[in-house]
Amino acid sequence: MTATDAPLQQPSIAWQTGRVQAIVTETSRVKSIILQPANWSGHWPGQHVDIRLTADDGYQAERSYSIASPPEEKLLALTVERVEDGEVSSYLLDELQVGDALEFRGPIGLHFIWSQTRGGPICLVAGGTGITPLMAMLRHRRRSLARIPASLIYSARSLADVVYRDELATMARGDRDLRLVYALTREHPSDWNGHRGRVNEALLAENSFTREQNPTFFICGPTGFVEGISSMLVKLGFDPLAIRTERFGPTGA
Amino acid sequence: MDRPPVSRGFKSRRQAPEAARLPPGQYLTTDFPVLSAGPTPDIRVADWKIALQLGGSLLGKWTWDEFEALPQTTIAVDIHCVTKWTKLSTVWQGVSFDDLLKVVGLSEPPNAYVMAHCDGGYTTNLPVTDLVAGKAMIATRYEGLPLAPAHGGPARPPGAASLLLEERKVAAKAPLHAQGRARVLGIAWLSQLWRSLAGAAL
Numbered sequence: 001m002t003a004t005d006a007p008l009q010q011p012s013i014a015w016q017t018g019r020v021q022a023i024v025t026e027t028s029r030v031k032s033i034i035l036q037p038a039n040w041s042g043h044w045p046g047q048h049v050d051i052r053l054t055a056d057d058g059y060q061a062e063r064s065y066s067i068a069s070p071p072e073e074k075l076l077a078l079t080v081e082r083v084e085d086g087e088v089s090s091y092l093l094d095e096l097q098v099g100d101a102l103e104f105r106g107p108i109g110l111h112f113i114w115s116q117t118r119g120g121p122i123c124l125v126a127g128g129t130g131i132t133p134l135m136a137m138l139r140h141r142r143r144s145l146a147r148i149p150a151s152l153i154y155s156a157r158s159l160a161d162v163v164y165r166d167e168l169a170t171m172a173r174g175d176r177d178l179r180l181v182y183a184l185t186r187e188h189p190s191d192w193n194g195h196r197g198r199v200n201e202a203l204l205a206e207n208s209f210t211r212e213q214n215p216t217f218f219i220c221g222p223t224g225f226v227e228g229i230s231s232m233l234v235k236l237g238f239d240p241l242a243i244r245t246e247r248f249g250p251t252g253a
Numbered sequence: 254m255d256r257p258p259v260s261r262g263f264k265s266r267r268q269a270p271e272a273a274r275l276p277p278g279q280y281l282t283t284d285f286p287v288l289s290a291g292p293t294p295d296i297r298v299a300d301w302k303i304a305l306q307l308g309g310s311l312l313g314k315w316t317w318d319e320f321e322a323l324p325q326t327t328i329a330v331d332i333h334c335v336t337k338w339t340k341l342s343t344v345w346q347g348v349s350f351d352d353l354l355k356v357v358g359l360s361e362p363p364n365a366y367v368m369a370h371c372d373g374g375y376t377t378n379l380p381v382t383d384l385v386a387g388k389a390m391i392a393t394r395y396e397g398l399p400l401a402p403a404h405g406g407p408a409r410p411p412g413a414a415s416l417l418l419e420e421r422k423v424a425a426k427a428p429l430h431a432q433g434r435a436r437v438l439g440i441a442w443l444s445q446l447w448r449s450l451a452g453a454a455l
Contacts, residue, residue: 017258050337052278054257059265062278062337087266087280095262103257 015052015105020098021075026163030129031093032068035076035102042071044113045136046218046246049078049106053091063088066133066220066246067107068164070140071115079163081129112246114218116141121149123208125199125229127221128156131163133246134220138178142171151179151207155199155225158187181207201232211237220246274331279339303391305357307364312357323348323356326390347392350384361385 022034048066069077083089096102114122114137122141124134131154141148156162162182172180183195183203195203209215217238219229226247234240275281304314315323326349332340354362362381369379383389393399 015257052257053260053263055263055265056259057265060257060278061263061266061280064337091260091263100261101258103260 013105013108015103017101017103018076020096020100020102022098023096024077026079027161029082029161030079030163032077032079033092033096033102035078035104036074037076037104040074040076043067043076043107044110044115045070045140046113046133047107047109047136048133049076049104050108051078051088051092052103052105053088054103061088064108066136068132068135068139070136070143072140072143079129079132079135112218112220112244114140114216116144116146116148118216119146119148121151121209121213121215123215123217124150124152125204125217125219125221126152126154127219127225127229128161129163130219130221130225130246130248132220134218135164137218138168138171141178142175147175147177149177149209149213151181151209153181153183153199153203153207155183155185155221157185159184159189160187179207199229199232201236204229204232205236208233208236208238214239214242217243218246219243221248223247274341275339276333279333279337282338282340305353312359313353320348320391321393324352326352326387328387328390344396345390345392346394346397347390349387349390351387353391354385 016038018035018037020033021036024032024034026032046066048064050062050064052060052062054060065078065080067076068079069075080089080092082093112133122137124137126134134152138150138152141150152168154162154168159165159182162168168180172178181195181203183197183199184192185198188194188196208217215238217230217233219226219233221229226245230240230243230245233243298317301317301320302314303320305312325346327344327346329342329344332338332343354360362385365381367379367381367384379389
């Protein structure tokens with residue numbers, strides 16, 4: 001979608017019906033839906049799918065969800081957070097069961113994507129469930145032979161709200177090229193050594209490589225979060241064209 | 254077309270009467286979500302410029318104040334974003350593409366395509382048929398107020414009906430160029446806005 005980045009060919013996106021293979025409870029507000037697509041020619045880490053629900057009277061609702069699984073996996077993982085009064089998220093979290101059919105289409109999105117062939121370093125900044133597309137990037141990175149320098153700065157309300165916490169810990173263990181930084185904004189354990197409060201300029205400067213290393217940034221989270229982080233990065237002197245963003249609208253999805 | 258499968262246990266949630274204007278799958282919002290591919294640029298109107306070129310020659314160029322002095326058009330449209338939200342009856346003010354051509358002395362578009370260049374290196378290639386006859390404008394005001402930076406302020410260029418989600422790679426050269434330090438908020442978003450525009454009774 002930009003002139004500076006040769007666009008990939010967008011495949012035709014037809015609706016298809018996937019089968020729910022598993023549902024994983026991630027946190028009290030978040031689950032991952034593991035989906036077996038009918039046909040899938042692969043995706044780029046960072047892409048999303050549209051989900052479409054149809055009631056028996058024909059009423060429909062559609063929402064977009066980021067893909068959390070890497071392209072190397074056959075099953076698609078979609079991570080869904082509960083949105084207050086959200087008709088789609090509440091259906092997916094409360095009603096959907098293993099074995100159900102789920103209509104979706106994708107993959108969609110050509111700007112907020114990364115693959116190991118693009119190299120690094122990469123600096124990923126997540127606000128809440130904004131971690132989802134970034135997780136697909138990290139999972140993909142882990143499967144590549146090249147240890148591409150990466151850092152993840154992950155802002156969550158509390159440790160209990162951190163999605164994929166164990167997997168991230170395992171990933172970071174024994175991988176000196178991956179830096180994992182949490183910012184806990186509301187609650188933290190009394191012995192918490194990590195950052196307390198919102199992500200600030202100092203935390204970004206410490207953990208986002210140097211300008212000379214030309215990191216590419218991927219920022220995903222609520223609109224206010226993404227606005228704040230991206231303007232701090234611009235202020236720190238990083239190239240605005242190297243900062244890619246994905247925002248949830250205030251109404252969410 | 255095949256009927257989509259019914260989602261077991263999914264209940265219909267019909268919305269207000271305006272829902273009749275809601276395309277299938279969309280939901281109504283009164284918010285104004287932001288969809289952007291990068292940081293919101295800090296563009297001061299004092300630095301803002303827009304130009305129209307044909308081939309290599311300049312047809313016209315305007316500073317912010319000069320652009321504001323051009324004939325203004327106001328339109329009301331429903332926005333249907335590809336990210337599923339719909340916002341009804343949004344009011345935009347700006348300079349229509351028709352007026353822009355008129356001001357530089359063109360009675361009709363000299364080419365079939367226009368290339369819009371924007372801040373951040375974006376380019377969008379647009380079929381002229383989607384821009385003329387009141388279908389497109391460079392918008393500078395939303396609901397009567399200056400366009401906020403996060404929503405493409407100070408001015409946003411046209412998108413077009415045919416873009417949809419796909420990157421449009423137009424094989425034909427597009428010798429008519431519109432250049433502005435204006436901000437594209439995501440081609441998909443724009444295309445939806447302007448798709449609505451194209452369908453609106455003006």
